[in-house]
Amino acid sequence: xxxxxKPPSVPSSRLATVTGLWRQHSLYDRRALKxxxxxxxxxxxxxxxxxxxxxxxxxxxxxxEQRWGICGVSLKSQQTITRLKPQRFLYTxxxxxxxxxxxxxxxxxxxxxxxxxxxxxxxxxxxxxxSSSVHLVTLTITQGGYHLDKNFNLDTANEDIAHDLQNPSxxxxxxxxxxxxxxxxRDRSMTPFTTLSCDNLPRNGDILQKAVLAYAELIDPQxxxxxxxxxxxxxxxxxxxVPQEQESDSNYPNRLLQVRDRAPIVTEPFWQFVVEDKFTxxxxxxxxxxxxxxxxxxxxxxxxSRFLNAVHSFIACLAVRAGIEYMHEAITLPEFxxxxxxxxxxxxxxxxxxxxxxxxxxxxxxxxxxxxALPDTTERISSETxxxxxxxxxxxxxxxxxRKVSMxxxxxxxxxWLLAVREEASESGQPYHAKDTQSAITAIQEGxxxxxxxxxxxxxxxxxVDNECQQALRDIQTHGLLTTLKNYSEGGLLNExxxx
Ligand SMILES: NC(=O)c1ccc[n+]([C@@H]2O[C@H](COP(=O)([O-])OP(=O)(O)OC[C@H]3O[C@@H](n4cnc5c(N)ncnc54)[C@H](O)[C@@H]3O)[C@@H](O)[C@H]2O)c1
Ligand SMILES: O=P(O)(O)OC[C@@H](O)[C@@H](O)[C@H](O)[C@H](O)CO
Numbered sequence: 251x252x253x254x255x256k257p258p259s260v261p262s263s264r265l266a267t268v269t270g271l272w273r274q275h276s277l278y279d280r281r282a283l284k285x286x287x288x289x290x291x292x293x294x295x296x297x298x299x300x301x302x303x304x305x306x307x308x309x310x311x312x313x314x315e316q317r318w319g320i321c322g323v324s325l326k327s328q329q330t331i332t333r334l335k336p337q338r339f340l341y342t343x344x345x346x347x348x349x350x351x352x353x354x355x356x357x358x359x360x361x362x363x364x365x366x367x368x369x370x371x372x373x374x375x376x377x378x379x380x381s382s383s384v385h386l387v388t389l390t391i392t393q394g395g396y397h398l399d400k401n402f403n404l405d406t407a408n409e410d411i412a413h414d415l416q417n418p419s420x421x422x423x424x425x426x427x428x429x430x431x432x433x434x435x436r437d438r439s440m441t442p443f444t445t446l447s448c449d450n451l452p453r454n455g456d457i458l459q460k461a462v463l464a465y466a467e468l469i470d471p472q473x474x475x476x477x478x479x480x481x482x483x484x485x486x487x488x489x490x491x492v493p494q495e496q497e498s499d500s501n502y503p504n505r506l507l508q509v510r511d512r513a514p515i516v517t518e519p520f521w522q523f524v525v526e527d528k529f530t531x532x533x534x535x536x537x538x539x540x541x542x543x544x545x546x547x548x549x550x551x552x553x554x555s556r557f558l559n560a561v562h563s564f565i566a567c568l569a570v571r572a573g574i575e576y577m578h579e580a581i582t583l584p585e586f587x588x589x590x591x592x593x594x595x596x597x598x599x600x601x602x603x604x605x606x607x608x609x610x611x612x613x614x615x616x617x618x619x620x621x622x623a624l625p626d627t628t629e630r631i632s633s634e635t636x637x638x639x640x641x642x643x644x645x646x647x648x649x650x651x652x653r654k655v656s657m658x659x660x661x662x663x664x665x666x667w668l669l670a671v672r673e674e675a676s677e678s679g680q681p682y683h684a685k686d687t688q689s690a691i692t693a694i695q696e697g698x699x700x701x702x703x704x705x706x707x708x709x710x711x712x713x714x715v716d717n718e719c720q721q722a723l724r725d726i727q728t729h730g731l732l733t734t735l736k737n738y739s740e741g742g743l744l745n746e747x748x749x750x
């Protein structure tokens with residue numbers, strides 16, 4: 251690892267290649283690496299999280315453990331392959347923090363052996379997954395990649411799933427690949443691999459298992475039974491903020507390592523990986539390198555999905571209405587900061603986790619979100635908000651209702667987002683085009699009531715949620731967003747200094 255606080259600037263003609271730098275400073279012998287993991291969805295989060303964790307693992311372990319190299323599989327886009335292949339799938343990762351003393355630290359990540367296009371190389375991928383060296387199949391394919399309906403069940407009407415059901419031996423979806431590869435392993439009397447979802451879904455392993463079983467059942471009920479009895483899908487909690495690519499990203503490897511990188515990753519120093527310890531076969535000794543292996547992810551999931559993801563969505567909803575481009579800009583505004591702290595208090599009161607567990611976590615999240623060194627766009631966080639209301643916000647509303655916690659502040663950001671989507675603009679008229687499912691956008695623009703958009707029909711809470719939301723909409727329209735934030739913050743933390 252190279253860590254240079256004030257590196258000399260190097261003329262661009264003298265920048266080295268990432269492969270050249272690796273040759274000089276390699277931490278392990280990549281030629282000796284075996285593929286132990288097949289990963290679907292080699293996007294930014296994967297490269298900033300799992301590939302980084304495995305890289306550090308390989309760097310720390312002896313030759314025995316050099317069997318956890320990764321084969322990435324892309325099903326949707328060729329872009330990552332095009333950019334990484336010329337540099338042999340090596341890339342730089344820069345950790346950047348505005349609060350730590352060592353603000354910038356860059357290293358070259360070597361854990362990815364190859365990334366292939368699963369549609370072009372379907373048979374190659376299936377055989378890789380069925381090979382004896384592979385023990386793990388991991389996923390970061392976004393929620394869309396699971397083809398779920400709003401109750402998190404497999405949407406068998408989805409055209410990609412329908413294609414795979416008709417052609418199970420030449421799949422196009424991750425679910426189709428997993429089932430076909432598990433079938434091959436069963437037919438060859440091999441141990442099934444363990445499948446780890448690393449996507450932000452509530453109990454991601456359970457959701458994946460249910461989808462896999464529903465799909466397998468339609469192809470071959472005996473195969474479904476075999477998978478149910480023999481394969482495992484541990485739940486995970488994953489955390490590290492990896493923003494969308496910024497133009498300035500390549501400056502970091504240029505400046506810190508004097509290399510030119512076509513696909514750099516810039517992220518925060520913090521990372522968390524919590525894994526339910528139920529593997530069918532071999533796995534890396536992850537506990538040696540900071541991964542939390544546990545029998546129950548529940549408390550970790552509560553903290554992460556409520557105090558980070560839901561809060562992220564809440565701030566983004568407010569910020570897009572306020573016309574704010576970056577998350578740190580929003581969270582450091584006094585009105586946003588105070589409101590967010592109070593909102594976190596409400597979430598803590600609604601969440602069945604001891605208060606003391608929440609305190610430190612909440613402070614840490616506020617600090618992470620105010621990291622101006624890591625510009626994370628409100629556009630990224632507010633994309634697919636309709637889905638996120640279902641996965642992050644609705645469970646909080648349900649708990650708030652049953653624990654008699656006021657829903658007022660929890661609903662306000664949703665109302666702000668509805669206004670931005672309905673008017674396709676921020677409060678001051680800047681255009682805002684929601685990146686969301688078209689059906690949700692259409693429903694909002696046609697003035698559907700909030701419970702309809704959130705899919706809360708026939709719930710006990712429907713009426714309360716609708717009334718609170720109507721009130722919040724009126725308040726924002728009458729007083730403007732910032733004044734409403736202040737009004738909704740009255741009576742709480744007023745004597746405290748609001749720190750950015
Ligand atoms: N970026 C973060 O800060 C972060 C942090 C924690 C978790 N996550 C989770 O990681 C996942 C990926 O996010 P990202 O930031 O890497 O996004 P990304 O857009 O960089 O990567 C997404 C990857 O998924 C693939 N993909 C998209 N739709 C697919 C489909 N229908 N079928 C198969 N593959 C598909 C893309 O080709 C790409 O490889 C998301 O579920 C996200 O919730 C992201
Ligand atoms: O990944 P999503 O789209 O479900 O949620 C957006 C962000 O909250 C999320 O990506 C966080 O940055 C991440 O979960 C931090 O670990």
